[in-house]
Amino acid sequence: MAQRNTWQRDRVRAALSGSPGFVSAQDLHASLRDDNTGIGLATVYRTLASLAASGEADQLQSPEGEAIYRACSSEGHHHHLICRSCGTTVEIQATDVETWAQRTAAAHGFTRAEHVVDIFGLCAACSEAAR
Structure with a gap:
């Protein structure tokens, strides 16, 4: 079912696009609250889940186990290199993976296998700043 395009959805999409990397x-x-949008946390969660399901956003789990999101700039299956310090993200293709x-x-008899790999x-x- 297609999502209705509401002003709240547009604001969440814009805020996600304006984020430099993955964000919870x-x-x-x-950030939306700081802008006095009046958009509730439940709306943000629903919208992010919908954007991820439609391919408009990437969703992954942080090393701490939290779901994080980023506006997707590639179509199709891809992987990410993510800086644990500043959040810089690079989309990569990984043919070997x-x-x-x-x-x-x-080899284990599985078919229609899917996977998620993020580094x-x-x-x-x-790395240079840490030296």
Whole structure:
């Protein structure tokens, strides 16, 4: 079922697009609250889930286990390199991972296998700053 385009959905989408990296629903809600939008946390959660389901947003789990979101700039299946310090995110294609995932699934009798691979580390700038 298609989502109705409301002003709240547009504001959440705009706030997500304006975020430099992945952001939690609570952090996004805080920025919307600071702008006095009146948009509730439940609306932010529902909208982010809908944007992720439609492919307009990437959703993944942070190393701490929290769902985080980012406006998606690529179509189709892809992976991310994510800086644990500043949140810089790079979308990557990972052909070797795709091959490994399909081969591993098939070796165990699995079909229609799907996977999620995201790599967390420190970007070059944060690594240099840490030295």
